[in-house]
Amino acid sequence: MAMNNDYDLSLLTPIKEQLMVIARSGLTGHAFLFSGDDAFSDAIFLAQCCNCQTPVDGLACGECDVCRKIASGTFEELHIIYPEKKLHRIENMRAMQEIVAKKAIYGQTKVFIIVNADLMQEAAANSLLKILEEPPDDTVFILLADSIDKLLPTVISRCQVFGCGSASAAVIDDNEVKKLLPQAQQLLLSLPQLQCWQVLLKAKSVIGENDKQQQLHYFTALLWLLVSSIKGEQQLPFSAEHALKSAMMMENAIDYIYRNINRKILTDVIFLRLWQNALR
Numbered sequence: 001m002a003m004n005n006d007y008d009l010s011l012l013t014p015i016k017e018q019l020m021v022i023a024r025s026g027l028t029g030h031a032f033l034f035s036g037d038d039a040f041s042d043a044i045f046l047a048q049c050c051n052c053q054t055p056v057d058g059l060a061c062g063e064c065d066v067c068r069k070i071a072s073g074t075f076e077e078l079h080i081i082y083p084e085k086k087l088h089r090i091e092n093m094r095a096m097q098e099i100v101a102k103k104a105i106y107g108q109t110k111v112f113i114i115v116n117a118d119l120m121q122e123a124a125a126n127s128l129l130k131i132l133e134e135p136p137d138d139t140v141f142i143l144l145a146d147s148i149d150k151l152l153p154t155v156i157s158r159c160q161v162f163g164c165g166s167a168s169a170a171v172i173d174d175n176e177v178k179k180l181l182p183q184a185q186q187l188l189l190s191l192p193q194l195q196c197w198q199v200l201l202k203a204k205s206v207i208g209e210n211d212k213q214q215q216l217h218y219f220t221a222l223l224w225l226l227v228s229s230i231k232g233e234q235q236l237p238f239s240a241e242h243a244l245k246s247a248m249m250m251e252n253a254i255d256y257i258y259r260n261i262n263r264k265i266l267t268d269v270i271f272l273r274l275w276q277n278a279l280r
Contacts (some may be wrong), residue, residue, distance in 0.1 A: 031142075032162065033151075035148060040144060050140050052067055090124045110141055113144065122152075177220045191278035200268060202273070216254065
């Protein structure tokens, strides 16, 4: 079904919805990391977005010749790399590098989908890292992983991370998030006028030291506001680029809460970075 300007978000997976925000903001990347049940279909969708002949707001139409070829796996510049005997070896990455070095035909974008990227041998991961550090302009890499903890942190740091963690198994109370929106909005609006220590005090006064659920809801409220800002629905003291970076950071922070990362350190880091990202 072809998409139009009025997207029905109920038909989009969480990752597709986030890709919509990125596409509409005009900001793109060269490396993505997806996880979750819909990761492969989301990767195909991103490949379509990169090459669609008749995109709508930067998103794939799903109906043009290229979109159909990508969906059927017959598009010349789509390369899907599977592990061999449950491992990605350095030979896989070297073979990929040879293709990466070639120019895409007809000015299209080469897309590499690495399935089960968490099954990489260390040598293969280091080889991939070198590719990600200096990617060609006409190339996009999409890593699919069930367990991102098994990937090298340096590889993860080169990717925009989507859908990771066990968020789908957790319960976020939308009503509780809505209650926190005014406080979260006030904090974001006041960032340029605050000193960093004041930001940390404000955050801790809302979240507390040991309330995991409150932290989860507050971070979600911040994420909602940042996404709303990216869509142009409200003004916050962030450029489009820094609003997007902050939103992705908040999404990852929510995942870290599920993983029981030290929440005090997480709070300090997140709010210091928000403060740095705000226009000053």
